[in-house]
Every structure is written in C-alpha cells, then in structure tokens.
Amino acid sequence: MNAVQSYRHTKIIATIGPATDSPEKLQAMISAGVDMIRLNMAHGTVQWVEEIIAKIRAASAVVHREVAVMMDVKGPExxxxxxxxxxxxxxxxxxxxxxxxxxxxxxxxxxxxxxxxxxxxxxxxxxxxxxxxxxxxxxxxxxxxxxxxxxxxxxxxxxxxxxxxxxxxxLPGTLIKLPALTKKDEADLLAGIKAGLDFVALSFVRQAADVVTLRDFLKSHGSEARIISKIEDHAGVVNMHSIIHETDAVMVARGDLGIEIAFQNLPIVQSKLIEACMQQGKPVIVATHLLESMISSPMPTRAEISDVSNAVREQADAIMLSGETTVGAYPLESIDVLKKIIESIEPSVGSQVNESIHLYTPKAKMLRSSVSLAAELGNSAVVVFTRSGFLAYVLGALRAYKVPILAFTDIPTTFHQLLLPWGVEPFLMDFSDDPEETIQNALQLLRERGFVDPESWLVVITNALADGQIIDSLQLRQAGA
Ligand SMILES: Nc1ncnc2c1ncn2[C@@H]1O[C@H](COP(=O)(O)OP(=O)(O)O)[C@@H](O)[C@H]1O
Ligand SMILES: C=C(OP(=O)(O)O)C(=O)O
The missing domain is CATH 2.40.33.10 (PK beta-barrel domain-like)
Structure with a gap:
C-alpha cells in the first residue's frame, strides 16, 4: 500500500504536562504521530514556555518530524x-x-x-x-x-x-465582563511569540471582538500565529457564526462547555459547531474527555471509543487529548488508541465532498474541481503551493477522503500551521522563480519520501507562465519514477 492509500486525515493534538515533558517522552509522542502540541497556560509559567518550546523543537529535530505548537492562554477565568x-x-x-x-x-x-x-x-x-x-x-x-x-x-x-x-x-447564562486577555495571558503570549509559537488558543471567546483583541495584540508584537477560538460557554455558542468568521480555527472545549450549557445539549452544539466551521472553511478541534479513563487505565471504555468515532465521523479536523497526556499513566497508549480508531473509522465515512462550504473567489472554486478530479482518478493526491496557507486550508475543508493534500510552502510558520487542517500534509521547500522547476522539485521530494508511486495521479494547483504572464492553473500529472 502506498502513502496515498494509507493516509490519516484527522489530526491528533496532545497537551503536554509532567507525564510527557521529558525529551524521551516528547520524542516518542512526536514519532507516534502527534501533529500539534498544546501548552495549557492554566498550569504553565512564563519561564516554562521558553524552555518547553525549545525542548519540543529539539525533540522534533531528533526524530525528523515537525509538530505545531499551540499556546492555550488561560483567559478570563x-x-x-x-x-x-x-x-x-x-x-x-x-x-x-x-x-x-x-x-x-x-x-x-x-x-x-x-x-x-x-x-x-x-x-x-x-x-x-x-x-x-x-x-x-x-x-x-x-x-x-x-x-x-x-x-x-x-x-x-x-x-x-x-x-x-x-x-x-x-456562571452559566451570566455574561461576565472580564477582559478577553488578562495580564498573565499577555505575559505568557510575549514569551510564546519570542519562542516561536504557531497557534494561540483563546479561552472563553464570547464574541468576535475578543478575537480581534487577540489579533491586534499578536500583530502589534509581530506575530503571525493563527487564532483558535475556544467555545466554552453560552455566549460563545450564541455568537458562533460571527466568531468563526473572525477566527482562524475553533475548539469545541467540552470541559467547560459541558458545565456552562445543559449537558444533554453538548452533542448538538458539537455538531453545530463542526458544521458551521465546515461552511466557513475553518478548522475545528474536538477537545476534552475523549479518553478520560485512560488517565489511569491502559484501555479506553466502549463509550469513549464511540465518542472518538463520532468526532471522526463528524469530520472534526483534529481531536485533542488533555489529562490523558499531561498527567496520565498511559500517554503513548492514548495516542495509539486515537490512531487506531481514526484508521478504522475514516474509510467507513461516505466520500461526499463538503458541499456546504462557501467559496468566493474563482481560484477557491477551482479547488473543489481539483479534489473532485483527484477523488475520481483514485490513487491520487492534490499538490498545492501556498504561502499564506489559505489554499491548503480550503482544500482541507473540502474533506476529500483518500485524497491527500500535499501542500508545499517556503515559509516555516505556514508549514507548521498546515499541520492542523484535515487531510493536509505540509512540506517546507524553497520556491524557484521558474514554476516548472518548483513543481519538479516538489515531485522529486514526494518520490523520495514515498508519498507517491510512479503511477500516482497528481492534480497540481500552481502558477504557470503563459505568454510571459503568470496564470493560475490546474494540471494533471503522473508522479513518474
Ligand atoms: N509552481 C510554482 N512555483 C513557485 N511558486 C509558486 C508556484 N505555484 C504557486 N506558487 C506561489 O505560491 C503562492 C500561492 O499563493 P496564493 O495563490 O496567494 O495562495 P495562498 O494564499 O494559499 O498562499 C504564491 O506566492 C505563488 O507565487
Ligand atoms: C480545553 C478546555 O479548556 P481547559 O482545559 O483550559 O479547561 C475545555 O474546557 O475543554
């Protein structure tokens, strides 16, 4: 089986804590397939931030696998x-x-x-x-x-x-007037920006203006970090559409959400948030209590297996572990359980491409054609070149099963940020001024890393030179030997 056929689309996020912050455990977690590591600043200090991000990057270098780093700021608690x-x-x-x-x-x-x-x-x-x-x-x-x-x-x-x-x-139902960012949040963020974080998760996002506050703070300190809005109270649920419009991604923070709203409504709110994110083409993370029993047991409960399967069937971009990997006795086993469930469930989900997504520009509309074509060809992948990451984020949001999105960028932050969206496999590579040379370099890298075999079809979204002009093009190529 080649890499296209055995591809995992749903991403895995693990929170780091005393059970996993040694170089050995970090290396093992990254090798096991974690795509993003979360720093929970409800427990971390400014000094810890610098130290732990350096440790994560060092562990990645040892095992030759990159991960994104998310700082989850404590927020107005x-x-x-x-x-x-x-x-x-x-x-x-x-x-x-x-x-x-x-x-x-x-x-x-x-x-x-x-x-x-x-x-x-x-x-x-x-x-x-x-x-x-x-x-x-x-x-x-x-x-x-x-x-x-x-x-x-x-x-x-x-x-x-x-x-x-x-x-x-x-305080369920009460709108508290605490600022979106506290003094501790700002101090933590400055340390994180300096150490090179990729994502910031903002706790208790109640309205779109909270996201703007964080965005302004990040911009004013020269950070390109993407924002993940944690929806964890009634106000966040009521304002979900305007928040999703403003944010880069969403987290269904079920720990607090399950307290702030009636627990029997949690599954409905989870589904609505995932659907709303897919309409707007924004990644969505399902978080907390996925494998809670594995904090102290090597095996998940049957109910937990069903809960994880449900998040995969609902097509969340990523699923996130908290206590399981911070203080749990079985962090690596928990990651393995998530992988096994994802690998079992994904092939059983219908192969309908996301029809609800609103695509505005002609180039974005072209992306839907590219994944439909790749899906119809079989043994196929989409290759895309991106600097802002936008094209790859839209491609992920299209949810094309068995169609890896092989995204090339020459910008390190974008590369890390492409680790979140569903189905996207990022590659960091220099771009040449000649579009054809860039494509050839990309194909060479894919062959070397075993992502394609000579017969694989590649739908390439790329710049092309036509009569001296750069035009957007969608090309059909075979990977070649
Ligand atoms: N074959 C190619 N060789 C080099 N650069 C390319 C090639 N195809 C696309 N690019 C570059 O990739 C980037 C894609 O940008 P754009 O279409 O704005 O999408 P995004 O917003 O996702 O970055 C542009 O900077 C473009 O010049
Ligand atoms: C992820 C969550 O936030 P925290 O772990 O900060 O409570 C949650 O409430 O689900």
Missing part, C-alpha cells in the same frame, strides 16, 4: 480564593462570595452552615442576579444566588462537597 482549611459544604449551607480579600483573622467560617470565601472577580455582585446559578469546582458544587450586596454575593449550596483553595467558578 473566575476562581475562588485561598481557604485556610477545606470547607465541607452540605445541602442548604450558605456561602458568601466576597469580591474583596477576606481578612485572615476573620477566617472562612462565619458559623456552622455559613461560610465565606473571596473571588478574583471584583464585578461579580454587579453581574449576578438573585436566582442565578453558580457552579464551583468545575461544575461539582451547584448553588443559587439568594442575596447580594455591593461587595458580596450569597449562594445556597444544592449539592454537597468539599471547597478547597482556588476552585474554578462557572
């Missing part, structure tokens, strides 16, 4: 403050959430059944109404606002649990 001792909360207990620091002498216990804790968001009492839901500790502790004053919100506890320090608070 609301958290409880420090508690002197764990608080055991019972149903009916009252908890005061103070927007100012708590006097350590006063402590967290007011009287049995009544407690207080600070929160890191000064405007909390203004944004929350009596009757609003407050979920503490990533959705574990449910409560409802019963009273509020200028500097404090009082909630009644509805599910028992232990409150420890610095727990994540979700």
């Amino acid at each position: 609301v958290r409880t403050g420090v508690v002197a001792e764990d608080i055991e909360l019972q149903i009916g207990d009252r908890l005061e959430l103070h927007s100012a620091a708590i006097d350590p002498d006063a402590g967290n216990v007011i009287q049995p059944g009544s407690y207080r804790v600070s929160v890191n968001y000064p405007d909390l009492p203004h944004d929350l109404e009596v009757g609003a839901k407050v979920l503490i500790d990533s959705g574990l502790l449910h409560s409802t606002v019963i009273e509020k004053s200028d500097r404090m919100v009082s909630v009644q506890i509805e599910t028992p649990g232990t409150l420890t320090s610095r727990r994540h608070i979700n």
